[in-house]
Amino acid sequence: MPTAPPGGASAAKLWGRATHGSSKGLGSVSGVMPHAEEQALVARAKAGDRHAFEVLVRQNADRLYAVVLRFSRTESDAEEAAQEAFVRAWRSLPRFRSDSRFFTWLYRIGVNEAKRIAERSPSAATVVSVEERPVDDISDDQPGPQPRAEQSELRDVLEQAVRRLPEKFRAPVVLRDIEGLSTTEAAEVLGLHEAAFKSRLHRGRMALRRDVANYVLGEDVDALPAAR
Amino acid sequence: MLGPRFHLDHMFSRRRLSAYVDGELDPDERRRVARHVEECEDCGRAERSLRRLIGGLRLLGGGRPPTLADDAIERVRAADGPAERARSA
Numbered sequence: 001m002p003t004a005p006p007g008g009a010s011a012a013k014l015w016g017r018a019t020h021g022s023s024k025g026l027g028s029v030s031g032v033m034p035h036a037e038e039q040a041l042v043a044r045a046k047a048g049d050r051h052a053f054e055v056l057v058r059q060n061a062d063r064l065y066a067v068v069l070r071f072s073r074t075e076s077d078a079e080e081a082a083q084e085a086f087v088r089a090w091r092s093l094p095r096f097r098s099d100s101r102f103f104t105w106l107y108r109i110g111v112n113e114a115k116r117i118a119e120r121s122p123s124a125a126t127v128v129s130v131e132e133r134p135v136d137d138i139s140d141d142q143p144g145p146q147p148r149a150e151q152s153e154l155r156d157v158l159e160q161a162v163r164r165l166p167e168k169f170r171a172p173v174v175l176r177d178i179e180g181l182s183t184t185e186a187a188e189v190l191g192l193h194e195a196a197f198k199s200r201l202h203r204g205r206m207a208l209r210r211d212v213a214n215y216v217l218g219e220d221v222d223a224l225p226a227a228r
Numbered sequence: 229m230l231g232p233r234f235h236l237d238h239m240f241s242r243r244r245l246s247a248y249v250d251g252e253l254d255p256d257e258r259r260r261v262a263r264h265v266e267e268c269e270d271c272g273r274a275e276r277s278l279r280r281l282i283g284g285l286r287l288l289g290g291g292r293p294p295t296l297a298d299d300a301i302e303r304v305r306a307a308d309g310p311a312e313r314a315r316s317a
Contacts, residue, residue, distance in 0.1 A: 054301050061297035066289070079293050086300040087307045155287050162288070177285040183252060202246035208285075209277050 032185040033059055035101065042098050045090075053093070057086050060103050063189075064110050066179050067171055070163055071114035073121065081117050085110035104191035107171065161211040169204030176201055237264040241271050249278050 038059075044052035065082045072078035088109050089096070096105050162173060175186040187197035241264040247253050248261045265272045293299075 050305065053304060057300050057304065058297045061300060062292050065292050065296055075291075075293075079296060079299075082296060083300045083303050087303050090304045090307055151287065154284060158284050159288055162285075173285065177282050178288045180286070180289065183250065198247055198252075202243070205246055205278055205281060206274075209274070209281055212281070213277070 032103075032181065032189060035188075038102055039098050042093070042096065042102055046093050046096075046098075053090055056102060060106055061086075063103065063175070063179060063181075064106060067107050067174050068110040068114040070170055070174055071111050071118070071167075073118050077117045077121070078114065081110055081114040084113050088113070100191055101189050103189040107190075111167075111171075157212060157215055158208075161208050164211060165204055165207055169200050169207060172197055172201040173204040173208065177205070234264075234267065237261075238268055238271065241265065241268070242274075245271065245274055245278055249275060249282065 038056070041052045041056055045056065061082065064085060065078055068081045068085070069075065069078040072081055085106060089106050092109075096102070162170065162178070165173060171190055172186060172192075175181045175189065176183060179186075181189070183194060183198060183201070186201075187194045190197065192200070237260060241248070241261045244253060244257060244261055245265075248258065248265075251258075253261060265275045
């Protein structure tokens with residue numbers, strides 16, 4: 001039975017207004033460092049060069065946070081997980097095989113850390129609210145009060161849907177669609193061949209489409225094929 | 229009456245809708261999918277939904293702790309690194 005969208009706005013209007021002017025990869029993180037350059041930094045860091053490791057931290061911090069946030073209960077848990085992941089990575093660096101991308105290794109440490117923190121506080125809220133995030137950077141055309149509320153509501157619905165994705169689809173969707181990496185970059189940092197990455201991304205998007213169909217896409221979820 | 233070409237195009241296009249909206253198909257594939265989404269109501273709807281979904285997901289970017297990297301570096305500086313750990317082993 002399809003659920004009615006909350007609030008008075010029609011789903012299509014809500015979606016159109018809330019995403020208006022958002023087509024430029026908002027909030028995307030910096031591009032992916034060439035592998036050879038990264039390997040050189042890793043080699044120096046392995047030899048004890050903290051400055052080289054600090055460059056790796058700055059290069060990967062925002063991207064790591066974006067992924068671990070979707071495995072964490074709160075934003076402060078995500079911050080803690082990301083910081084702890086860097087400390088663990090620094091200590092464990094000799095075990096890192098430099099033929100892999102640094103982020104591939106780091107994000108696994110970060111996700112494990114996020115899960116460990118989540119297990120430690122099981123009574124906390126399951127999903128982070130994004131209500132309090134500033135929305136000023138979302139659009140070139142600053143929305144009025146009502147569109148801002150709709151944008152916030154839409155983001156919460158989508159954020160929760162992303163967190164419900166199976167793990168193997170979550171990171172591809174976060175990196176490609178939320179963080180704005182190219183397919184090639186996102187596949188590379190996750191250590192996946194592009195074909196495998198594209199398959200996971202597509203399945204993740206179709207699962208999301210099904211999950212939010214009633215509310216934000218104005219579709220009848222019962223009429224949609226199963227996510228494949 | 230939908231012919232066999234429609235069904236073949238349908239199977240072909242459904243698997244490639246994401247790559248199509250990302251602009252990552254080669255020209256022949258892109259033409260084939262574009263023709264199909266014009267002909268097929270389900271695939272046309274799916275294509276439009278995907279575009280809107282991806283536009284919405286972009287809203288989730290940003291909102292990072294501004295001092296995350298600095299704070300992480302502080303903690304790394306306070307921790308033993310590979311060289312110290314090798315010496316103490």
